[in-house]
Amino acid sequence: MYETFAHTADLGLRIRAPSLDSLFAEAGEALMSIILDDPTTIEPREAWQVQIEGDDLAYLLVDWLNALLYRFDVGHRVYRRFQVQVTPGGLSASAWGEPLDPARHRLQREVKAITYHGLRVEPTEAGWLAEVIVDI
Amino acid sequence: MAKDVFQGPLEQVDETCWRIPKSYKPGMRVDGLIFTDETLLPQIKKDQAPEQVANVAFLPGIQYASLAMPDIHWGYGFCIGGVCATDPEEGGVISPGGVGYDINCGVRLMRSNLRLRDVQPHLRSLVDELFRQIPTGAGKSGQYAFHGKELHQLLAEGPRCLVGRGLATPRDIEFTEAHGRLEGADPDLVSERALARGSEQCGTLGSGNHFLEVQVVDEIFDDEAARVMGLEKDMVCVMIHSGSRGLGYQVCDDALHMLRKVPEKYGIVLPDRQLACAPVNSPEGQRYIGAMRAAANFAWCNRQLLMHQAREVFQRIFGRSWQELGMQLVYDVCHNIAKFEEHTVGGKKRRLWVHRKGATRAFPPNHPEIPEAYRKIGQPVIIPGDMGRASWVLVGRPGSMQKTFGTTCHGAGRAMSRTAAVQAAGGRRIDKELEAQGVIARAQSYRGLAEEQPKAYKNVDEVVEVVHKADLSHKVARMRPIGVIKG
Numbered sequence: 001m002y003e004t005f006a007h008t009a010d011l012g013l014r015i016r017a018p019s020l021d022s023l024f025a026e027a028g029e030a031l032m033s034i035i036l037d038d039p040t041t042i043e044p045r046e047a048w049q050v051q052i053e054g055d056d057l058a059y060l061l062v063d064w065l066n067a068l069l070y071r072f073d074v075g076h077r078v079y080r081r082f083q084v085q086v087t088p089g090g091l092s093a094s095a096w097g098e099p100l101d102p103a104r105h106r107l108q109r110e111v112k113a114i115t116y117h118g119l120r121v122e123p124t125e126a127g128w129l130a131e132v133i134v135d136i
Numbered sequence: 137m138a139k140d141v142f143q144g145p146l147e148q149v150d151e152t153c154w155r156i157p158k159s160y161k162p163g164m165r166v167d168g169l170i171f172t173d174e175t176l177l178p179q180i181k182k183d184q185a186p187e188q189v190a191n192v193a194f195l196p197g198i199q200y201a202s203l204a205m206p207d208i209h210w211g212y213g214f215c216i217g218g219v220c221a222t223d224p225e226e227g228g229v230i231s232p233g234g235v236g237y238d239i240n241c242g243v244r245l246m247r248s249n250l251r252l253r254d255v256q257p258h259l260r261s262l263v264d265e266l267f268r269q270i271p272t273g274a275g276k277s278g279q280y281a282f283h284g285k286e287l288h289q290l291l292a293e294g295p296r297c298l299v300g301r302g303l304a305t306p307r308d309i310e311f312t313e314a315h316g317r318l319e320g321a322d323p324d325l326v327s328e329r330a331l332a333r334g335s336e337q338c339g340t341l342g343s344g345n346h347f348l349e350v351q352v353v354d355e356i357f358d359d360e361a362a363r364v365m366g367l368e369k370d371m372v373c374v375m376i377h378s379g380s381r382g383l384g385y386q387v388c389d390d391a392l393h394m395l396r397k398v399p400e401k402y403g404i405v406l407p408d409r410q411l412a413c414a415p416v417n418s419p420e421g422q423r424y425i426g427a428m429r430a431a432a433n434f435a436w437c438n439r440q441l442l443m444h445q446a447r448e449v450f451q452r453i454f455g456r457s458w459q460e461l462g463m464q465l466v467y468d469v470c471h472n473i474a475k476f477e478e479h480t481v482g483g484k485k486r487r488l489w490v491h492r493k494g495a496t497r498a499f500p501p502n503h504p505e506i507p508e509a510y511r512k513i514g515q516p517v518i519i520p521g522d523m524g525r526a527s528w529v530l531v532g533r534p535g536s537m538q539k540t541f542g543t544t545c546h547g548a549g550r551a552m553s554r555t556a557a558v559q560a561a562g563g564r565r566i567d568k569e570l571e572a573q574g575v576i577a578r579a580q581s582y583r584g585l586a587e588e589q590p591k592a593y594k595n596v597d598e599v600v601e602v603v604h605k606a607d608l609s610h611k612v613a614r615m616r617p618i619g620v621i622k623g
Binding site: 010059118133135 | 183185209210211212213216236237238273274329332333342343344345382385386388389392393396408409410412550552553554555556580581583584587623
């Protein structure tokens with residue numbers, strides 16, 4: 001489950017999930033939801049795999065979202081489905097999506113970067129909570 | 137993270153300056169000083185921007201005060217509108233957060249010989265054509281691609297390397313801050329990822345608050361300065377607001393990644409991770425500086441190519457060359473940058489690293505870094521406002537050297553968050569509303585327009601009033617938009 005929250009010039013993402021794996025997967029969805037008007041227009045035609053090293057969960061979240069942002073900026077790739085496994089030394093993830101198609105995908109914003117400001121990844125009674133502010 | 141009202145101390149110093157004393161938080165090395173007035177102050181207290189001014193005062197080697205301009209708003213780490221100068225001789229640091237992700241985000245203004253009456257009949261086709269020709273929004277590649285050696289050259293030399301290709305003129309370079317080139321740029325310190333993000337984005341506008349506007353000189357406040365800059369009432373101009381695109385964002389991100397454990401290594405205690413920094417005289421500090429300067433040079437190339445494309449569109453629409461149309465660059469100035477400059481602190485001349493995060497250099501008359509033609513009037517400062525009201529041209533004043541390390545404001549500053557702005561729009565078509573006011577606006581996204589609507593910003597006239605009164609910079613001309621393209 002994710003939502004956006006207000007931050008004056010930028011935009012915050014708040015994600016809640018029962019497990020760390022689903023927290024990271026939902027963070028991927030949350031990012032896509034602010035880049036595209038309607039992420040359900042993305043067809044999961046191709047898969048992309050990535051491994052990221054790191055033992056600090058908050059930094060790992062930044063690195064994961066940055067990896068997606070880089071794929072969008074350089075390869076013009078958008079993703080709809082995510083599967084993430086968080087391990088003690090990092091994460092391995094798969095994402096399914098396709099190349100950006102202006103005829104079907106309506107862009108709503110350019111995300112410049114994933115910031116460290118107010119960054120949190122924490123366990124809660126119901127699972128996990130993450131907050132991250134993106135630079136618009 | 138709650139958007140709490142600032143509860144800390146704000147003591148009035150004079151008509152345009154308020155102080156957060158360094159006793160506010162243990163760890164503050166200097167006071168915080170916010171340039172504002174009674175009208176803007178309540179807005180500033182509404183969020184945590186003043187807290188961020190206090191946090192910046194923790195940085196090692198900071199001189200005089202952690203400063204904020206009247207367009208201050210809540211950023212990440214540093215506030216937007218923040219200025220911080222550090223002395224490397226006193227362990228001073230360099231902080232990528234004090235520059236921002238969009239390294240050398242800035243503004244340029246181009247004049248023309250056209251009057252409002254010449255452009256009005258063609259305005260719609262002009263704006264449509266600008267929107268067709270100039271790549272805007274996310275995920276767009278431009279018509280120019282620079283790879284390998286060519287890209288390295290852009291990063292090392294800035295727009296002067298575009299002169300040979302007919303994409304810039306020596307006059308354009310003359311009227312660009314620092315001649316569009318920061319010495320010491322090291323393209324080898326720019327990562328492959330950053331190069332890949334930048335290679336096809338030079339000459340693209342981007343999204344968010346970036347824009348290209350067709351504007352009209354609405355009112356002149358300083359006849360002599362306006363004459364020297366070639367500005368007259370009713371003249372049509374083009375203002376461009378953009379930065380270093382994905383290349384710069386990646387350079388900042390790479391630096392923040394590199395700096396994750398560096399503050400600890402040098403025993404630096406910080407109240408916010410986004411303030412990550414390294415001593416200027418450390419290998420990590422030098423690495424960031426070399427890459428940041430390269431990204432700044434790239435940003436100047438980006439704005440140069442955006443201007444070149446705008447000139448081509450004007451040529452097509454008006455059937456005359458851009459030279460005949462008098463489309464000359466007035467000035468290009470950056471507002472997200474760190475530069476090594478000479479300033480006087482406590483009666484002593486020192487070389488300091490001045491971080492300007494959403495703040496504009498405003499050197500006074502006779503400063504050697506101002507182009508010869510402008511030396512008597514002071515450095516032109518270009519202040520983009522919102523797309524419904526106004527933008528401004530100012531000139532730097534001596535007060536800036538005495539109070540703000542040669543700096544003034546950079547824009548209107550946001551008054552509403554993006555989320556609140558979309559709610560306030562309530563599904564209304566902002567482009568239709570603007571059209572009713574005589575502004576033709578084209579954007580990739582209606583939501584983007586709603587987030588950037590005039591009401592989302594403070595009134596730029598009020599911001600300018602403060603810097604004028606504080607003698608940081610003086611009013612020269614007020615510009616009003618008639619055509620806008622955005623991402």
